Amino acid sequence: MTGKEIDPLFADAVRALGTARFAEALSALVRQLAAFDNLIVIAYSGEQRPEVLHREYTDPVVYLPMDSQYLGGDYLLDPFYQQHRQGEVRGIRRLADVAPDRFKRTNYFRNYYKQTTLLDEIAVFAPVNATVTITACFGKDRSSGSPFSQRELKALQRQQGTLSALVETHWRAYRPAQTPQIQTVPLSDRLRDTLEKERGVHLSPRQAEVALYILRGHSTLSIGLYLDISPQTVKVFRRQLYAKCGISSQAQLFAMMMPLFSRLTDKSAAGS
Incomplete structure (x- = not known):
């Protein structure tokens, strides 16, 4: 061109x-x-x-x-x-x-x-x-x-x-209808809170982080690199996560988690 x-x-x-x-x-x-x-x-x-x-x-x-x-x-x-x-x-x-x-x-x-x-x-x-x-x-x-x-x-x-x-x-003058919160509760914490309240499942902070990385499409090796832990440790967290959720596959994890995601966006304000 x-x-x-x-x-x-x-x-x-x-x-x-x-x-x-x-x-x-x-x-x-x-x-x-x-x-x-x-x-x-x-x-x-x-x-x-x-x-x-x-x-x-x-x-x-x-x-x-x-x-x-x-x-x-x-x-x-x-x-x-x-x-x-x-x-x-x-x-x-x-x-x-x-x-x-x-x-x-x-x-x-x-x-x-x-x-x-x-x-x-x-x-x-x-x-x-x-x-x-x-x-x-x-x-x-x-x-x-x-x-x-x-x-x-x-x-x-x-x-x-x-x-x-x-x-x-x-679009430099664009402003959202609601001002975004500068400080937010981490998504993994909101996921833990919602999962416990709605499903009675209590995850540790690391298990919730691993869940999000799995849902986004990261392999065990990739998760380890992002979290600075070994692949074997990632596998341990994955097994613990699946056991607590009573599931055995990513498909089941997705089926459990995705209905919760629409509620996670309503809990972004710090302290909510």
Whole structure:
């Protein structure tokens, strides 16, 4: 893609900043870099439920489970959401590059992600303040039936600073309906509290952490690296976790935990 082809579209996106036409202009600019089937712009605010700011698609099936499942709590297992939680993430991220090593084996992937028919996603990350990240997620789904090519990925990476700056500038005044809590009760603690109250299951802090890593798609080795413990210790925590929950598989863990996730987002305030 030549600079001459990009320049008019970039100029149009700049002119559209602060107007209702910006998302359309951004879409047109990105299409010159990489073909995509769908676009969704999401605002992540701390650990609150995300807000969808814009969406467009070729096949409406791609977003059918979005409002009920993803926004209902599944986003807590989303690799892109985990990028937001790291803080101050800018530029391009491809889902395949940031997802945990066992992501495609998770029930989150099988029960939610596959419903969308998405084959590939690339997101532009733009933090607008200490707690809010705007992501513009460009996806390839069954409409085209193929992932992004390396040429498309490289074209987006070359422009990632520009794209991130445009998104950040346009939505820099965005504020969520409720101000996100700066200090929050860790998700693992909220999970422990809810599980004990609703299921009578008492987990230790480490067992709850291991449960979340399993649900997100991390292998035993990956969990050990993140928690700085040996793989054998991870296996011990996993066995203890399954025994306390009265289960024997990740699928059963997912079935037990996921109905609780919609309540976890309502307990983010410190001391709640």
